[in-house]
Each structure stands twice: as C-alpha cells, then as structure tokens.
Amino acid sequence: MADLLEVRDLKIGAHAYEEDGSRREIEIVKGISFDLEKGRVLGLIGESGAGKSTIGLAALAYGRGGVTITGGQVRLDGEDILALSPRGIGRVRGARVCYVAQSAAAAFNPAHKLGDQVIEGTLRHGIMSKSEARARAAELFGILGLPDPETFGNRYPHQVSGGQLQRAMTAMALCPRPDLIVFDEPTTALDVTTQIDVLAAIKRAIEETGTAALYITHDLAVVAQVADDIMVLRHGETVEYGPTRQIIEAPEEGYTRALVDVRTTSKPAATDQSGALLRLEGISASYGSGPQVLTDVSLHVPRGQTLAIVGESGSGKSTLARVITGLLPQSAGTVTFDGETLPPRLAQRSKDQLRQIQLIYQMADTAVNPRHTVAQIIGRPLRFYHGMRGKARRERVQELLDQIEMGQGFADRYPAELSGGQKQRVAIARALAAGPELILCDEPTSALDPLVAEGILSLLMRLQKETGVSYVFITHDIAIVRAIADSVAVMLNGRLQRFGPRDEALSPPFDDYTDLLLKSVPEMKEGWLEEALSSRRIASGGQ
Amino acid sequence: MRLRSIPPSAWIGMAGIALAFVAALFAPVLAPYGEREIVGAVWEPMGPEHWLGTDNLGRDLLSRLIFGAQTTLFVALAASILSFAIGICLSFVAAVTRGIVDQGLSRLNDLMMSIPTLIFALVVLAALPQKLWILILVMAILDSTRVFRLGRAVAVDIAVMDFVEAARLRGEGTIWIIFREILPNALSPLLAEFGLRFAFAVLFLSTLSFLGLGIQPPQADWGGMVKDNSDGIIFGVPAALIPGGAIAALAVCVNIVVDWLLHRTSSLKGGRDG
Incomplete structure (x- = not known):
C-alpha cells in the first residue's frame, strides 16, 4: 500500500540573532525522513527545541515565525506539497491536512459560536454544504463524547470546559474528512483526569474516521497510548524510530532509555512525622467577596x-x-510557623x-x-x-x-x-x-x-x-x-x-477522588488507556 | 555596546540631534548675525550674503534659526523631561498601590484630560506672569496627563508579574518596586512615548508662541518663526518652510534614535518581545 505521507530528508532552517545583532543561519531540523500509511498514527516525541512542532507544521508546508523549509520533500499521496503554489497549498491546508493546537482556548475566537467555527474551514473549501457540515459536526461531537452533540455547537468557547474545547478543536480538524491530522500537544495543558478523556476521545475518533495522524508530545506515556509508531527526536535529528512497543519496551538508544526511565530520583518517606514547622488549622479563604476557594484546611509540615x-x-x-x-x-483559621502564629x-x-x-x-x-x-x-x-x-x-x-x-x-x-x-x-x-x-x-x-x-x-x-x-x-x-x-x-x-x-x-483504601486521580496518570505501557477506562466504568457502576 | 552595531539610520538621527544641540550651545559663535539685528530687506531670497534669506523684518534667517534652537530645544526638552518625571512617578504609584490612591489619581487625570489642552494652557498662562519656568511647568503638567495614562497601563501589566510579587514577598518597599523592578521593564514603551512627546512639545510651544503666550518676540524660536513668516507663503516666499522643516527634521531624528534604542533594549536584555 502506498504511503499517505512521505517525508524525505526534511531540512528546516531559522535565523538566530547574535548578541551584537548580526544574523546567523541555524538548522533546526537536520534531514528527517519518515513514512505514514493511511489510518496509522506516528508519535513525534522530544524535548522542547527538538523540532517536533516544526516538523508537524512542515506537513502543512508551513514554517512558523521566520522558519523556512530549506530542503527535502514532503509528499502527500505522491505529490510534493512543498513545491505547490500558495493557492495549491491553500487547497491542502484545512482540507486534506488539518491541525490541532495545544491551547484550544487560544485557538478559538471567543466572539463566535463553536459550531460555526468548527465547520468554517470545511465550508470555505466547499467540501460540504452548510447542512451537511452541521450534521457532520454533530456526528463528530457524538464520537468525541461531547454532551448534547446536536446543540453543542450553539455554545460559545467560554461556556465549555478546557477538555471539551480541545475535543471541539479535534472535531474542527476532522470535519472536512482530512487524510492527515497533526496533533500538537493536544492534552499537555489539561489536568490528568481530563487528559484521559480527551485522549480516549481522540483515539476513538482516529479509529472511527480512519484518518492518519502525527501526534506530537513530550510525554512518552501519552503517545504510547495512541501511536502505532514512535519517532524520538533530539536537536532536530532522529534518535530512534520504530514501533511503539519496541520503543517503550526495548529502546536501543541511551537517550530513549533516559526518556523511558525518566524518574530516577526517589527517597524513602520520613518515618517520624511529628513536630511541625508549619501548621495550618481550619484555613478558609476567598478572593474578595467571591466564592470560598479554601474550606477548612488543616495540615502540617514537619521540619x-x-x-x-x-x-x-x-x-x-x-x-x-x-x-x-x-x-x-x-x-x-491560623497559620503557625515554628511555634508562633503568623x-x-x-x-x-x-x-x-x-x-x-x-x-x-x-x-x-x-x-x-x-x-x-x-x-x-x-x-x-x-x-x-x-x-x-x-x-x-x-x-x-x-x-x-x-x-x-x-x-x-x-x-x-x-x-x-x-x-x-x-x-x-x-x-x-x-x-x-x-x-x-x-x-x-x-x-x-x-x-x-x-x-x-x-x-x-x-x-x-x-x-x-x-x-x-x-x-x-x-x-x-x-x-x-x-x-x-x-x-x-x-x-x-x-x-x-x-x-x-x-x-x-x-x-488503598482510597476515597473516590484519589482513586480517580491515581488511575488517570498515564503509564508507559500499551493498552493502559483501555484498562484505565474500563476499570473506571466498573467503579462508576457501568455508566 | 559596539559602534559597528549601530545602524546607519540611528547615526543620521544622532547627527541631527547633535547638530541642533551644537547650534543651541554655540549660537553666539556660529550665527553670522545677531538674533535681533535687522540686516537686509524683507524676505530676501537665499544668497551668499544670507544663506537662508531674511525674514519678515529683514533679519537673517539662519542666525535666527541657530538662536531659535536654544529656546526651542531647552523649553521642549525641559518640559518633556519634567512631564515624564511627574507622569511616571504618579502613574507607577497608582499602579502599585491600586485602591483609593489609584482611583483618586486616575480620576484627577481624567478631569485634566477632559479640558482641551490648549484652552487650559491659555487660561493658566494668561493668568500667571510670563516667565519661562512657568511656561515650562504648565507644558509639563499638561503633557504629564498623557504620560500618566500610558505609564499606568504599562505598569499595571508589569505589577502583576511574578517577580514583582516575589519582591513584595521579600518585604521590599514601594520605592524599590517602582524604580528597580517595574521601571526597567517599562522603559521601552516610555522611551518611544518620549520621542513622540518631545516632538509634540516643540509643536505645542510654537502654537503657544503663535497665540502670543509662548516665547515673546523678539526672542527667536522655531514655532514663532513659522508664525512670523507664514504670511510670506501667500507671496511665494518660502521663509516659513525653513523653521518648519527644522521642526520636522528634529522630530524625525528624535524618533529614529528612539526607535533604535527601543529595538536595542528589547532585543538585548530580554524584553518581552526579544
């Protein structure tokens, strides 16, 4: 089967400014190659500055803020999109290749309804009529597990939660039935208990629509849940590229191993926890005359x-x-520090x-x-x-x-x-x-x-x-x-x-919330997401 | 800072400003004729005798331009610096203390701004004795309302940053927070505003002179010279354009230098856009 996306020896350069104001060319992506088949998910992982977002945007033939694509090819269905005219690229972006950004809150216009924004790109490209697009959006809202899929689009961005906003953005990307979606850290800004829902929604949506995806993140445990293959990047170069299972279970490179076993610090908990340096007793607080933010908190910290x-x-x-x-x-309430009340x-x-x-x-x-x-x-x-x-x-x-x-x-x-x-x-x-x-x-x-x-x-x-x-x-x-x-x-x-x-x-025994919190922390193994979700459903009575 | 890293435009701006200052400082030496000396016919054209021609009373235009630089630069600069000192201090105090102090200062500022500047200046200057320092003070106070607006907006933005909170937590006083934590970060927009306000101060001074409340004749100032010679335009005499051009050139030079300073400070020491 022919690959949907072929990236060959991609090189991306940027300008750096020296202290004296002179300009210098630097290469931030140094010859990256990979293939992506239809319906597969490739995870790009690395630290900030590794060039992962830059590569993701290059799949849209886009260089952000002074970044220029200096060499190589990005072929979508055999066609080199880097060689296209601006009009040609315009036909690809938002129609065949879509993008999901990290901060959905910043990506939505607060003055327009979500539904109109979700179908905007699709209408602009003339892919569907307005009624078709609305129906498609409602269907996607359903797949993504948003409440009231039929009327969800009538809300404004500030009326929904961060996790819902991120899912709405995924719906926006899926709406024109693209061949490829680039997810740029879609769950990084979310709480763990929200992240797991969004992650599951994205995974289900990818499976049901059969689109291919590039999934960019710095969290190996997250990408292990959605990606078929993983590419580890560092300083614009490929460190390791292989199937997900191999990367997390048998990494070959030292750097990948460091990412997998990142948590090396540990210490045994102190046994004697009497004698408090700081003691809070019955603390309640609120901002101005607003709602109470803290209610009756008592705890202490030993020296x-x-x-x-x-x-x-x-x-x-x-x-x-x-x-x-x-x-x-x-x-x-009172705050006591070293025996005296503050x-x-x-x-x-x-x-x-x-x-x-x-x-x-x-x-x-x-x-x-x-x-x-x-x-x-x-x-x-x-x-x-x-x-x-x-x-x-x-x-x-x-x-x-x-x-x-x-x-x-x-x-x-x-x-x-x-x-x-x-x-x-x-x-x-x-x-x-x-x-x-x-x-x-x-x-x-x-x-x-x-x-x-x-x-x-x-x-x-x-x-x-x-x-x-x-x-x-x-x-x-x-x-x-x-x-x-x-x-x-x-x-x-x-x-x-x-x-x-x-x-x-x-x-254990846990209270409900601590249990949920602990179960939502991604673990670095395949299939964790399904396990966590199923155990959650059992706990909540199969709802 | 290396000299080579200064762009040519900044050099031009600095040269222009330096020229104006040299003219102002050494006016008696540089000027070919006296400031009030009538040396020829009315509105003589440019020539070897009078390089820039003569004015409406037959005085040498170049000499008056050089002497005029003295008054114009001194008054505009003094008024701008004073207005910034007043505006920055009050606006930063308002931004840092907030609450009733902020409300009081801000509403007072609104009140001042709601009265048209020129009318305010006319009333005050007509009532007070005509002294140079009173003129400067009035210009400065009127201008400081604009500086206050900008300064408060910028400082409020910076005052909520974590490093300001860290300073408060340390127990620092308001003076330290204003001058050591906030001011260095507010310098870029304030410098840009300074360039603009300086140019406006030159223009405002000439307006006041035009109305007879600024610099009193026969003392030369650029704005007053435009006024004196403006009738000539009807007869095709370009004498008014020369001091007018000098005002424009000075304003442009100041702004070029400020632009460069702005770019430099924001790119080198990690301003918010660098």
Whole structure:
C-alpha cells in the first residue's frame, strides 16, 4: 500500500540573532525522513527545541515565525506539497491536512459560536454544504463524547470546559474528512483526569474516521497510548524510530532509555512525622467577596521534610500557598510557623518572618526580573535580609551558583541568556539566599522538559539534605509525589480530601477522588488507556 | 555596546540631534548675525550674503534659526523631561498601590484630560506672569496627563508579574518596586512615548508662541518663526518652510534614535518581545 505521507530528508532552517545583532543561519531540523500509511498514527516525541512542532507544521508546508523549509520533500499521496503554489497549498491546508493546537482556548475566537467555527474551514473549501457540515459536526461531537452533540455547537468557547474545547478543536480538524491530522500537544495543558478523556476521545475518533495522524508530545506515556509508531527526536535529528512497543519496551538508544526511565530520583518517606514547622488549622479563604476557594484546611509540615499538595487546576492548591505567604489573608483559621502564629497579612509580618518562608514559582520566565542580572537577582535577598555588600556578597552569590550546579560565568548574564531550567535554578538560588526554613514550590517543574525537571527535582532534594530546609511542593504530577514526598495532601474543590504520610496516603483504601486521580496518570505501557477506562466504568457502576 | 552595531539610520538621527544641540550651545559663535539685528530687506531670497534669506523684518534667517534652537530645544526638552518625571512617578504609584490612591489619581487625570489642552494652557498662562519656568511647568503638567495614562497601563501589566510579587514577598518597599523592578521593564514603551512627546512639545510651544503666550518676540524660536513668516507663503516666499522643516527634521531624528534604542533594549536584555 502506498504511503499517505512521505517525508524525505526534511531540512528546516531559522535565523538566530547574535548578541551584537548580526544574523546567523541555524538548522533546526537536520534531514528527517519518515513514512505514514493511511489510518496509522506516528508519535513525534522530544524535548522542547527538538523540532517536533516544526516538523508537524512542515506537513502543512508551513514554517512558523521566520522558519523556512530549506530542503527535502514532503509528499502527500505522491505529490510534493512543498513545491505547490500558495493557492495549491491553500487547497491542502484545512482540507486534506488539518491541525490541532495545544491551547484550544487560544485557538478559538471567543466572539463566535463553536459550531460555526468548527465547520468554517470545511465550508470555505466547499467540501460540504452548510447542512451537511452541521450534521457532520454533530456526528463528530457524538464520537468525541461531547454532551448534547446536536446543540453543542450553539455554545460559545467560554461556556465549555478546557477538555471539551480541545475535543471541539479535534472535531474542527476532522470535519472536512482530512487524510492527515497533526496533533500538537493536544492534552499537555489539561489536568490528568481530563487528559484521559480527551485522549480516549481522540483515539476513538482516529479509529472511527480512519484518518492518519502525527501526534506530537513530550510525554512518552501519552503517545504510547495512541501511536502505532514512535519517532524520538533530539536537536532536530532522529534518535530512534520504530514501533511503539519496541520503543517503550526495548529502546536501543541511551537517550530513549533516559526518556523511558525518566524518574530516577526517589527517597524513602520520613518515618517520624511529628513536630511541625508549619501548621495550618481550619484555613478558609476567598478572593474578595467571591466564592470560598479554601474550606477548612488543616495540615502540617514537619521540619526538614516535604509535603506534597496534589490536585487539579482550581482545587485551591496555589491559593493555599498564597495564604501561607500572606499574599491572601485567610478568612478563618491560623497559620503557625515554628511555634508562633503568623499574622495573616504580608504587611504585618516582620522581615525575619518573611525571610523564613520563600516561594518558587511555576514560570521561571516571569519569576525573575528580565532586566536584572543573575548576580542582582540572587544578590538582592543577601543585601536585603543579611546586609551583605561588595565582595562578600559577590562571593556568596558565586557560592550559591555553585550550589545550584551552575558554576562560573553566569553572574553577569541576563535571564534571557539562560535556558528554562537554568532560570528555575536561579529562582531556587534566590530563595536559598534568604536562608529560609521553608520553601513553597508552586509547580516548579511542570513547565520544564522531563529530563530538565528531573535535574531540578534532584537538586531540590540535595539542597534539603544539605540545608535541612522544608518544602511544600504543589504539583499535579503523582509521579513526583511518589518520588520526593514525605507526606501528601490531596485537594479537591478547596477541601482537603486526604492527608497523611506518603505511603499511607497513596495506598488503598482510597476515597473516590484519589482513586480517580491515581488511575488517570498515564503509564508507559500499551493498552493502559483501555484498562484505565474500563476499570473506571466498573467503579462508576457501568455508566 | 559596539559602534559597528549601530545602524546607519540611528547615526543620521544622532547627527541631527547633535547638530541642533551644537547650534543651541554655540549660537553666539556660529550665527553670522545677531538674533535681533535687522540686516537686509524683507524676505530676501537665499544668497551668499544670507544663506537662508531674511525674514519678515529683514533679519537673517539662519542666525535666527541657530538662536531659535536654544529656546526651542531647552523649553521642549525641559518640559518633556519634567512631564515624564511627574507622569511616571504618579502613574507607577497608582499602579502599585491600586485602591483609593489609584482611583483618586486616575480620576484627577481624567478631569485634566477632559479640558482641551490648549484652552487650559491659555487660561493658566494668561493668568500667571510670563516667565519661562512657568511656561515650562504648565507644558509639563499638561503633557504629564498623557504620560500618566500610558505609564499606568504599562505598569499595571508589569505589577502583576511574578517577580514583582516575589519582591513584595521579600518585604521590599514601594520605592524599590517602582524604580528597580517595574521601571526597567517599562522603559521601552516610555522611551518611544518620549520621542513622540518631545516632538509634540516643540509643536505645542510654537502654537503657544503663535497665540502670543509662548516665547515673546523678539526672542527667536522655531514655532514663532513659522508664525512670523507664514504670511510670506501667500507671496511665494518660502521663509516659513525653513523653521518648519527644522521642526520636522528634529522630530524625525528624535524618533529614529528612539526607535533604535527601543529595538536595542528589547532585543538585548530580554524584553518581552526579544
């Protein structure tokens, strides 16, 4: 059988700008080749910068933001689409090849109804009449498991959830009956419990419509559920290319193995969990006069240990961190730190109380001032809390840089000259510089690539060993919790669902929500998705 | 910063600004005739005697252009700098403290903006004694309403960033947050606005002079010179176009340099678009 998509020696270049403003050509995809048959799914996997999205867009003969396709061929049904005229490409895009983006919320126009947007491309290409397209959309909404398929299209983007929006976007891509769909990280921005539904919907839709797909993601466990073949990419080159089973069960290359067994950090949970450094009692909070975001949360963190707080977006876990820091005064309850009750408001706390609790943010990009050098960023708490100046401060900054494994040559750089992982390390060093007793980590690794995130985690663990600092680690990633936590708190809708030592909290008997949460975490094996879904149906009484 | 990385357009802009400043600083040395000296007939054409011709009273146009640079540059620059100082300080305080301070300052600003600038200036300048510093102050305060608008919008955007929150958590005071955390990040749009406002200040000054409330004759300023010679246009005398061209050229030069500065700051130190 002839291949639907043949990519031969694809080369893609981009412009890079040197510090002095001169332009330089760099190659970001260095000769990639693969074939895709009708009805098959190829997973493209790699870290950010591996070129996976760029390759996906090249299947639409598109180069994003200054990126140009410099060589090779992309043949769709034997026709080289790179050689087509702009009009010819226009006939291919959105008709024969469709695209599903990572952020559906940003991809839909909030001022138009979903139904009209879903069929827009199909109508534009004149593939179907309006009534046919509407019927097709309703059918697809049904296949994708959206509620009320007939009337779902009458809603506006803000009236549906993120997971539903992502499915609506998949419907948009499937509507013109394309030969090929490019999925660009379609579930990355979703919660785990939502991700599993969307993943299942996408898989069913691909099977029922018989379309081929390129599935781009950085999560090997996710791609293992939908892809027939997997291509592992790094720095624009193919590392390994083979059937899914072989890649996850018997990877040949070292890099692929690293991706498969990414979680290497682990530590036994501390046994003695008495003696609290931080204790929250009956905390409730709300933003302004809005609905209550936290209801009666009580927990504690022993000195030198790690408490992991897990939950989905909107569960109130970040709000809890804001209460602890004093950014959001609680409406009820007390925060006790090291035996003394902390005033609710930031302004009422003493400088020393502020020093003892530091916060690390999820987005290192926005957490460090882009106009300050690394030395200024790390040096400020030293000056502010410890009155260090001049040479002493300079030396301490270097010591801290050594401690976060960055070494010489970084002190005078600006954040823009650092990678994402390095920025997060600088943010950690800034927190350390204060000499804190407790560091609140608000999803510090979720914006990072798996291997980089792993480096940050092991750094945090090492620092805990060296300095005896305690962590409150906010995350939605159960795997991280298993690896580093001493105790675990599960949050749902602002309430504490479960709290206790790790091994106790993460073993049965579970409450319903913890069970659902644990079962939704993708595992790196084929057929996990079906197993998880069927066990879920049994649990919920076969509905 | 390496000299080679400066694009030619920025060089042209800087040369233009430098020329204006040199003219202003060394006016008595450079000018072939005196500022108020009547040296020829009315509206003489350009020639070896008077390079740019003479004006409506027979004064040397080139000399007046050079002397005019003094007043025009000084007043416009002083007014712009002052308006930025006032506008930035107040707008950043409003953006950082929010609440009632923000409401008070913002509504006061709206009130000021709702009165047409020119009428406001006319009333105030007519009532107050005609002194240069009063003129500058009035121009600056009127202009600062625009700076406030922009400054507040930019600062509100930056004030919600995590690094500002981190500074608050550290216990930093408002002054540090405004000048060390927010200002460096707000510099790009504010610089661009500065170029624009400077050009407007030159024009506003000439409007005021035209109405008799700006620079008082016989002292030369570019806007006033346009006014003095504007009647000549009817008779085909281009004398008014020369100071007019000088205003335009200065505005263009300032904007070219600001554009380049903007690009440089945003691309090198990791502005939001770099």
